[in-house]
Every structure is written in C-alpha cells, then in structure tokens.
Amino acid sequence: MSLTIPFDNSYARLPDTFFARQAPVPVRAPHLVAFNEELAQILRVTPGEVEDMAQTFAGNTLPEGAEPIAQLYSGHQFGTYNPQLGDGRAVLLGETVGTDGVRRDIQLKGSGQTPFSRRGDGRAWLGPVLREYVVSEAMHALGIPTTRALAAVETGEIVLREGPMPGAVLTRVAQSHLRVGTFQVFAGRRQVDNLKKLTEYAIARHYPQADGPMGLLRAVRDAQAQLISQWMSVGFIHGVMNTDNSSIAGETIDYGPCAFMDSYHPNTVYSSIDRMGRYAYSNQPDIAVWNLAQLATSLIQQVEDPESAVEEATEIVHAMPGLIQQHWLTRFRAKIGLTTEDEGDEALITDLLTRMAHNNADFTNTFRALGRDNARDQFLTPQAFDEWAKGWTERLTREQNPQAVMNAANPAFIPRNHRVEQMIQAAVQGDYEPFHRLNTVLARPYEDQPEAADLTHPPTENEVVHATFCGT
Template sequence: MTLSIPFDNSYARLPPAFFSTQPPSPVTAPRLIAFNADLARLMGIEPGEVGEMAQVFAGNRLPEGATPISQLYSGHQFGQYNPQLGDGRAVLLGETVGIDGVRRDIQLKGSGRTAYSRGGDGRAWLGPVLREYVVSEAMHALGVPTTRALAAVETGEPVYREGAMPGAVLTRVAASHLRVGTFQIFAARGDTNNLKRLTDYAIARHYPDADGPMGLLAAVRDAQARLIARWMCVGFIHGVMNTDNSSISGETIDYGPCAFLDIYDPAAVFSSIDRTGRYAYSNQPDIAVWNLAQLATALIQQYDDREAMVEEATGIVHAMPDLIRQHWLAGFGAKIGLSDARTEDVALIGDLLMRMTGNQADFTNTFRALGNGSARDQFTDPAAFDAWEANWQDRLTTESDPQAVMRAANPAFIPRNHRIEQMIAAAVEGDYAPFKRLNAVLSRPYEEQPDAADLARPPMPDEVVAATFCGT
C-alpha cells in the first residue's frame, strides 16, 4: 500500500509575499515512532508502508500533491515586537479536506532550516516532539481545541542543545497556521493589499459568516474566549502566549514550555523563559485580551478611515474579559456539579480555589474527587474543605444529577509534567513503552482506568518538575 494524501493547498495559492517555497531537508536514517491512524482516517489519508511513511514524515520524500512552504509572520514576544519571525523550523506540506468537510494543514516541524530560521538549525530534538505529540492529543481528548499530531519520526541524526540529543520530526495538523502575527507583519509593513487579502482568506477559511475585518475580530475573540476558559478548567499553562503563538482559528498551538498544574497555584509558572511570570496560569485571560488588541490594531490598518474603526474595535476587544468569565463560570460550575452556574456561584467556586491554594490541594484530583466524596483527603487541613462543603451541598440541592455533571467535566488523567519527563527520558534510551502507554491512557481521560492509577498520582518531592523548556 502506498501513502496517499488528498492535498488541496489553498494557502500556497496566495501571493509569494505570504511564504517562502521551502522543501524539507532530508535526514540520515528516519524511523517511524508513531502514526495517528484515527486522525489520518478523518483527513482522508491512506497510510502506506512503515518505511515509506518514515521517509515522508521525516521530509526525505515529498508526497504527491505537496507544495512545501514556510509561512511568514511577525509577533510580540513577551510584549516586545519582533518585525519578522516566520516558520524557522517548519514546512507546510499542504492541506487536506477531510471526510468531515474540515480543511486542515499538514506541517513538518523540525524539518530543517528555512528562510526564517534566524541562525537556528531548524531541527527539533526528540523530547519536545514527543511532548507535543502526547500533550496535543491529550488536549484533544480533554475537549480542548488544539492542533493535533499525525506522526513522529526519529531522524537518526543528533541535534545539539545542551549537548547532543536524538533528532526527531513531528507532523502537526491544524485548522490552519494563521496567527495574530500573520496579520501583524503586513500591517507593520503598510502592505494593506496583502492585509486585505489575508483577511478575506481567513474569513473564507474559518468564519464565512463574519462581516468584514471587524466581524473577523469578533469571531476570533469568541473562539479565543472559549479556548482560554477551557485551558483554565483543565489547569493548562501554555507558557509562551506570544502573538505568533495565538491562533486565529481558536486552537491551542505551539506546545513548547507548556505544563499542567499539580498543586493549585494561580501564580504558577513553569516556562524557563518566562522570568517575570507574564504568562502565569492566572494571567492567561488578560494576555488573551492583550493579544486580541494587537490583532485589532493590525486589522484596522486596512481601513481608509482608521479613526472611525477604533471605537468599534475597542468595543469588540473590551467585551472579551466578560466572555471569558462567562465560559469560565460555566466550566468551573460544571466542575463542582452545576449544570447551569449563576453569577452568584463565582464566590462559591472562588472560595474552593482559595482553600485549595492554602492546602496544597492537587488541582485535577481535587475536582475529580468531588464526585466520589473523597475531596477532603486532598487538603493538608481537611477542615478547610469541610467549611466549604456545607455551602456546596446546599447549592447542589437544585441539581438533578451533579455527579454526572462532574464526571463529564473533571478528568481523572492529564499529562502530568513528571510523567512527560519520565517518558522522554525513557525514549532517549530507546524505550517507547511509556510514550505508548501515556497516549493510550490519555485518549480516555474522563474514564476510570484502575490499571493506570499511577498516572493520576501527583509527583513525589523528587519528581516535581520546576521548569519546562521550549526545545529550540
């Protein structure tokens, strides 16, 4: 059987200003680590022989119909504008329209130097590739909009970071790779013709009901508000919420120094490059609003009467915090068993979170345990939970089946930071069993899986991951 990918490459039909033609760089000895057959089926991809797929997903062989390019964009990185970024280690092979009618990008990440590498080697080492594979697929299973992983391949070549590391390539799938930074670069250059062309393309691809640039802004706002609330509900910390990592489609993109909360701490920061806590867990809603404001600033540049559009754009952006709060309330309300949370429930939820902070309570396990009556065991001082529980039980009297609501909202399994690190360490030694086990368990995060109870356990003191790294 030969690998068959039904390409239909709309982005490559845009003007050359949007990208650089860029074939991936071949590697020495590609070996297929993983192939996501379920995702491939959804995308209408026919798998081939293992050796052939290793060649294709490593970048050694271009599949028929591919038009490899690297996309151009700019962005604010930790609040500072960088006038040109772009895909420094990624090649977009093309797009497919799946059996569900959804158009998706297929991108090789770690496939060599591009016109936008800025001195980098364009490669990825095995650790970040496996992290993104596991975490992105776990996020999908958790119900969080996300890019996905189609394949992972060893390259047979070393990548040099702190030392020599085994190289790898990830095949990433996304609704698109359009970012806030894609709009910013044309706006900053005063290239209004291509800014308008990009706006029309984004509307046609993602939000066909949107009415012009401000309609696009509102649609992106709504998608991002839902996304950020979902992050908060599963304890996810992106770690590098730069505008070039903010997707127009409302998907989670670029799993670099990401992490999940163990002990609940609203100020938690794991990213080794976030030295000021700009992208801490509790700051993520505000940063999403800030990023949307940068998109608004870019979109306005295509209007002749820009001053007239500022008021409309400002209103759209200023509505975002309340939208995030609404989605947050619905999500956290479900986490405590409320099928229709009300404004007055914010205090009840906030009180629980405050008590969790002071009692070293594990975020995921505490909420999961609410459904089986063992949540007080998560607190160093169980009396702190008891004081909250009375008010909670009073509130639940209006609910018909709060346990069912909680089971659907609270996962038993997340990609624990220490398990990710242990999985990577094993893979570096050639043992992929932990990688395969994590993927299998995390594909069913809301189900009880007694044989995987160890994967739900918080880290022991010597297993705590204090910092995560982007891998570039």
C-alpha cells in the same frame, strides 16, 4: 501500498510575499515512532509501508501534490515586537479537506533550516516532539480545540541543545497556521493589499459568516474566549502566549514549555523563559485580551474609515474579559456539579480555589474527587474543605444529577509533567512503552481506568518538575 495524501492546497496560491517556497531538508536515517491512524482516516490519508511513511514524515520524500512552504509572520514575544519571525524549523506540506469537511494544514516541524531560521538549525530534538504529540492529543481527548499530531519520526541524527540529543520531526495538523502575527507582519510593513488578501482568506477559510475585518476580529475573540476558559478549567498553562503563538482559528498551538498544574496556585509558572511570570496560569485571560488588541491594531489599517473602526474594535476587545469570565464561570460551575445559575456561585468557586491554594491541593485530583466524596483528602487541612463543603452541599440540593455533571467536567487523567518527562527519558534510551501507554490512557481522560491509577498520582518530592523548556 504507498502513502497517499489528498492535498488540496490554498495558502500556497496566495502571493509569494506570504511565504518562502522551501522543501524539507533530508535526514540520515528516519525511523517511524508513531502514526495516528484515527486522525489519518479523518484527513483521508492512506498509510503506506512503515519505511515509506518514515521517509515522508521525515521530509526525505515529498508525497504527490505537496507544495512545501515556510510561512511568514511576526509577533510580540514577551511584549516586545519582533518585525519578522516565520517558520524557522517547519514546512507546511499542504492541506487536505477531511471526511468532516474541515480543511487542515499538514506541517513538518523540525524539518530543517528555512529563510526564517535566524541562525537556528531548523531542527527539533526528540523530547519536545514527543511532548507535543502526547499533550496535543491529550488536549483533543479533553475536548479542547488544538493542533494534532499525525506522526513522529526519529531522524537518526544528533541535535545540539544543552548537549547532544536525538533528532526528530513531528507532523502537525491544524485547521490553519494563521496567527495574530501573520496579520502583524503585513500591518507592520504597511502592506495594506496583502493585509486585505490575508483577511479575506482567513474569513473564507475559518469564519465565512464574518462581515469584514471587524467581523473577523469578533469571531476570533469569541473563539479565543472559549479556548482560554477551557485551558483554565483543566489547569493548563501554555507558557509562551506570544502573538505568533496565538491561532486565528482558536486552536491551542505551539506546545513548547507547556504544562498542567499539579498543586493549584494561580501564579504557577513552569516555562523556563518566563522569568517574570507574564504567562502564569492566572494571567492567561488578560494576555489573550492583549493579543486580541494587537490583532485589532493590525486589522484597522485596511478599513476606509479608521475612526469608526477604532471605536468598533475597542468595543469588541473590551468585551472579551467579560466573555472569558462568563465561559469560565460556566465551566467551573460544571466542575462543582452545577448546571443552574445562582449569584453566589462565583464566590463559592473562588473560595474553593483559594482554599486549594492554601492547602497544596492537587488541581485535577481535587475536582475529580468532588464526584467521589473524598475531596477532603486532597487538603493539608481537611477542615478547610469541610468548611467550604457546607455551603456547597446546600447549593447542590437545587441540582438534579451533580455527580454525573462533575464526572463529565473533571478528567481523571491529564499529561502530568513528571510522567511526560519520564516518558521522554525512557524514549531517549530507546524505550517507547511509556510514550505509547500515555497516549492510550490519555485518549480516554474522563473514564476511570483502574489499571492506570498510577498516572493519576501527583509527583513525589523527587519527581516534581519545576521548569519546562522550549524545543529550540
């Protein structure tokens, strides 16, 4: 049996100015590392022989119906506008409509140079490929909208980064790869006709209920507000929230120097390229609003009455901080066992977070321990927790089943940075057992798995990951 993918492509039917037709660049000796059978079933992908899948997911052979393209976009990178970016190391093979009726892209990441490579080699090394595979699948299991991983392949070739690294290709799946930057490139070029076509396409694909450009803006705002609150609730830090990494579909996309917090602090930064802390944990809501404002600026160009559009867009964007805060409060209420609302809840949550920051408390383990009655053990000074717990205990008397609420809202397992790095180092040496173990455990993050208790432990002093890096 050979690998088959039931492609039903739509983006490739748009004008050629939206992309460059580009086949993947073949590699020397592909080896299949992982294949996501559960996701393949949703996509209606029929697996083939291992060697056949290795050749396809490395880009050496094109499955029937594929129409490979590299997408065009621009974007603000750390606040500075770059007028042309695009897929510099990725090729969109095509789209499928899954068993759930959802249309999704299937993209090869690390598949070689494209017209948008900007002097890059177009490749990825094994570490970032495995990191994105593990973290994106973990995010899916946590219930957070995200791109997903269908396959990972070693290429048998060397990629030069800080030194020689084993090359790899990730097969990434997304509801689309439309970004804020996709709209920005046509707005920046004053190509209003293309901007209109893109807007119509985005609405038809993602938000058919949306009414025109401002309806699209409102729908993207709502999806992004939910997404950011979900990131915050699990201590996730994206690391590179540039507008070209901001998905119109409201999914988490482009896992580069991403990380999950160990000890809680609102100003936590891991990304080695975020030297000013622009994308620190606590800044993520504000950056999401900033990115939405850039989308609004782009969409307004196509509106016949720009003055009224500016007024409406301003209203939509200005409402976003309140929406994010509303979703944040709902999620953090659940994290401390609350389903009802009280005007003192926000202060109660904020007080806990402040005490956690001052006491080096582990973010994930502290919240998980709230449902186990041993959260005070996470604090350098347990009395700091005891003082907070007096008001919390009184508040819980008005709840029916707070422990169940907390257990459902607080994962026991996240892809901890030191475990991800250990997994990568093992894989570079040819040992994929830690990679497969992480995927297995992280697929059930809200369940107690005593046999995997070691994966809940914070890093020791020698294991702390101080910085994470992009794959480029």
